[in-house]
Amino acid sequence: MSSDKRVFVCTTSELAPGAMKLVEREDGNLTAYNVEGTFYVTEDRCSHGLASLAEGAIIGDEIECPMHFGMFNIKTGEPTAAPCSIAIRTYPVQIDGEQVFAVVG
Ligand code: FES
Structure with a gap:
């Protein structure tokens, strides 16, 4: 039996x-992204x-933080620009x- 929980994030036409x-x-809270037609979700x-x-701001496949402009790869959560150094989930x-879900722990 799976303990995975699905969270509705958007419809495919919404983003x-x-x-x-x-x-x-x-x-x-989560953020849902459409990167070149593929949906992703991060914390x-x-x-x-x-x-x-x-x-x-989305820049390519990265998200730029509005506070200090650090960046993360949307697909992997890995930090790609300082001052960010810890991956996001x-x-x-x-x-x-047409419904997009995130599978959360
Ligand atoms: S709070 Fe996001 S880069 Fe500082």
Whole structure:
């Protein structure tokens, strides 16, 4: 039996390529991204501070934090620009019809 939990994040038509969205939830907010037609989900909070990554900017396949402009790879969560040095969590994405879900622990 799986303990995975699916969280609805958006519909496939809701996020155009290059767009992202804040997904608020009690267990920690998420950010959903459309990178060149593929959906990704990460935790929303920057690992460097209290910033919301959904308020940042997508540059290629990276998210730039709005606070100190550190960056992470959206696909892997790895930090790609200082001052970020700790990876953010990424979540597997499942698409059911037009609904996009994140699989959270
Ligand atoms: S809070 Fe994100 S780079 Fe500092």
